[in-house]
Amino acid sequence: MKVQGKVWKFGDNIDTDLIIPARYLNISDGSELANYCFADIRPDFAKGVSSGDILVAGRNFGCGSSREHAPLAIKEAGISVIIAKSFARIFYRNAFNIGLPLLESEEAAKDISEGEQVIVDLASGECKSIDIGKTFSAHPIPDFMRKLIKAGGLVNYIRKGERKA
Amino acid sequence: MPMTITEKILALHAGVEKVSPGDLIEVKVDMALANDVTAPLAIETFRKIGTKRVFDNEKIVLVADHFVPNKDIQSAGQVKLMRVFAGQHEIKNYFEGGESGIEHVILPEKGLVLPGQLIIGADSHTCTYGALGTFSSGVGSTDLGAVMATGEIWLKVPPTIRMEYEGSLLPNVRGKDLILYTIGLLGVEGALYCALEFAGEVIKKLPMSQRFTMANMAVEAGGKNGIIEPDEITLAYVAERSSSKSLVLKGDIDAKYKKVVKIIVDKIEPQVAVPHSPANVHPVSEVGNVPLDQVFIGSCTNGWLEDLRDAAGILKGRRVARGLRLIIIPGSPWIYKKAIQEGIIEAFLDTGAVIGPPCCGPCLGGHMGILAEGERAISTTNRNFMGRMGHPKSEVYLSNPLVAAASAVLGRIGSPDEL
Numbered sequence: 001m002k003v004q005g006k007v008w009k010f011g012d013n014i015d016t017d018l019i020i021p022a023r024y025l026n027i028s029d030g031s032e033l034a035n036y037c038f039a040d041i042r043p044d045f046a047k048g049v050s051s052g053d054i055l056v057a058g059r060n061f062g063c064g065s066s067r068e069h070a071p072l073a074i075k076e077a078g079i080s081v082i083i084a085k086s087f088a089r090i091f092y093r094n095a096f097n098i099g100l101p102l103l104e105s106e107e108a109a110k111d112i113s114e115g116e117q118v119i120v121d122l123a124s125g126e127c128k129s130i131d132i133g134k135t136f137s138a139h140p141i142p143d144f145m146r147k148l149i150k151a152g153g154l155v156n157y158i159r160k161g162e163r164k165a
Numbered sequence: 166m167p168m169t170i171t172e173k174i175l176a177l178h179a180g181v182e183k184v185s186p187g188d189l190i191e192v193k194v195d196m197a198l199a200n201d202v203t204a205p206l207a208i209e210t211f212r213k214i215g216t217k218r219v220f221d222n223e224k225i226v227l228v229a230d231h232f233v234p235n236k237d238i239q240s241a242g243q244v245k246l247m248r249v250f251a252g253q254h255e256i257k258n259y260f261e262g263g264e265s266g267i268e269h270v271i272l273p274e275k276g277l278v279l280p281g282q283l284i285i286g287a288d289s290h291t292c293t294y295g296a297l298g299t300f301s302s303g304v305g306s307t308d309l310g311a312v313m314a315t316g317e318i319w320l321k322v323p324p325t326i327r328m329e330y331e332g333s334l335l336p337n338v339r340g341k342d343l344i345l346y347t348i349g350l351l352g353v354e355g356a357l358y359c360a361l362e363f364a365g366e367v368i369k370k371l372p373m374s375q376r377f378t379m380a381n382m383a384v385e386a387g388g389k390n391g392i393i394e395p396d397e398i399t400l401a402y403v404a405e406r407s408s409s410k411s412l413v414l415k416g417d418i419d420a421k422y423k424k425v426v427k428i429i430v431d432k433i434e435p436q437v438a439v440p441h442s443p444a445n446v447h448p449v450s451e452v453g454n455v456p457l458d459q460v461f462i463g464s465c466t467n468g469w470l471e472d473l474r475d476a477a478g479i480l481k482g483r484r485v486a487r488g489l490r491l492i493i494i495p496g497s498p499w500i501y502k503k504a505i506q507e508g509i510i511e512a513f514l515d516t517g518a519v520i521g522p523p524c525c526g527p528c529l530g531g532h533m534g535i536l537a538e539g540e541r542a543i544s545t546t547n548r549n550f551m552g553r554m555g556h557p558k559s560e561v562y563l564s565n566p567l568v569a570a571a572s573a574v575l576g577r578i579g580s581p582d583e584l
Contacts, residue, residue, distance in 0.1 A: 013353055017529075017530075017552060021552055023531055025529075026239035028206055040551070064548060064550060065548075066203065066291075066304060067305070068307060072206075086357065088357070089357065090303055093304060093305060144189060153307065155210055155214055155307065159213075159214060159215060
């Protein structure tokens with residue numbers, strides 16, 4: 001599966017408080033949460049993001065609180081995939097569980113810049129920047145996570161009986 | 166094959182003889198936890214899965230602690246949703262109002278978590294129970310919803326980083342300082358995906374409250390779980406609170422660790438994490454002149470009775486600096502009551518503190534003590550991320566309760582030695 005979009009670039013250690021500040025945690029609806037995604041550090045994000053856009057970040061993306069509101073807000077805002085140098089553990093689980101794919105690539109995260117158009121092949125982990133004409137290879141998504149994405153998240157994975165409920 | 170304590174607990178719950186780091190396993194969960202922020206999404210997941218009943222109504226704990234007493238209509242709705250769900254499924258351990266406190270304080274206090282168990286919670290500080298020799302780890306709401314339906318979860322077996330603390334602690338140094346120092350040393354992703362094991366002579370002498378503080382912040386170094394092997398102190402704590410038998414597991418002498426780090430504690434001063442990272446750690450004497458607007462003592466990190474005793478020891482007979490707000494929140498109703506009986510609460514009130522009802526309070530900036538633009542706080546909590554306690558241009562410093570209390574009197578960050 002391939003996705004294409006404009007890049008929104010972030011730095012290292014973007015914590016879940018930055019992704020969705022706690023004052024919005026009285027909201028459980030994903031599309032409403034999307035309105036406040038990165039409210040404090042990128043107030044232009046929620047309004048400017050288009051469906052399919054790609055988020056590129058540094059190390060330890062999604063550290064901190066376990067709030068699933070964070071990947072949910074990003075996914076509902078329209079982001080199709082996050083490429084980062086590394087992800088915090090709970091965020092990693094949460095994203096795949098709700099069907100938001102993540103790719104790890106030091107190089108892509110370093111060299112791809114804000115605003116570039118990038119095509120990502122989720123199956124192979126290949127990320128191609130159209131603007132600079134450069135291709136990067138991310139770590140392939142582990143088999144189990146790929147099954148989750150294919151099913152559309154953990155709920156459907158369990159419902160389809162791939163794992164007993 | 167030799168195993169660490171974390172590996173032994175995981176193998177036991179996966180029903181296999183041995184596990185190794187990197188193995189993907191399915192484990193049975195002894196207790197599943199969610200709170201008023203994470204439960205609503207978990208309940209939605211549970212409903213979508215379509216299972217009629219929860220896997221075991223005695224193995225789920227739902228705690229209203231983040232935005233309680235309900236701070237607004239939406240929060241009230243979230244707690245209501247959780248309460249109705251608990252009623253429908255006859256969930257035995259549902260806590261709200263006067264029965265409730267901070268989840269990670271009341272679960273050990275009520276004897277709901279035991280050594281050798283495997284606990285999964287939709288809260289990142291679920292790792293706190295590792296202080297009891299339990300495997301406990303935080304997940305998100307979807308994972309928790311699936312656990313409520315199936316009683317199982319998939320986990321990747323983490324490699325273990327073993328921290329060994331030796332030597333003698335200086336006065337006014339607590340478990341909080343050891344864990345801040347450790348996070349400063351490892352960095353915020355130094356233990357990413359790893360088990361963080363705390364060991365050594367210093368840990369063996371720490372009371373449970375300080376062990377909880379240390380395991381609580383394992384996640385701040387990226388850890389999957391924090392863990393301390395159970396000993397006499399652990400078993401005495403558990404025996405007072407539960408009649409169930411503890412499973413005492415210990416790592417094998419030749420168990421394999423990703424790394425072993427030895428720390429000589431003799432010269433470690435009380436530590437302060439400065440904005441905006443819990444790894445931005447400095448000895449309190451090197452922080453410089455930092456005037457404060459607010460001091461918060463409480464949270465799942467430092468809302469224990471011993472923490473309040475520490476703070477009271479500093480605050481008794483002194484006054485909070487003019488213009489500074491001191492907010493103190495006991496971790497549970499039981500701690501609150503004990504603090505009243507010991508005269509601690511009276512000392513706090515005499516000093517000019519505000520006492521809040523047992524809950525998460527201002528730790529996550531949602532409720533009860535939010536910071537305005539440009540304001541600065543020292544807090545006994547676990548995170549000092551940008552905007553954590555309020556306005557994105559406010560600042561949070563982290564410390565132990567002794568330093569926080571002394572700072573409340575001084576009106577700036579300082580140590581008890583300066584009083």
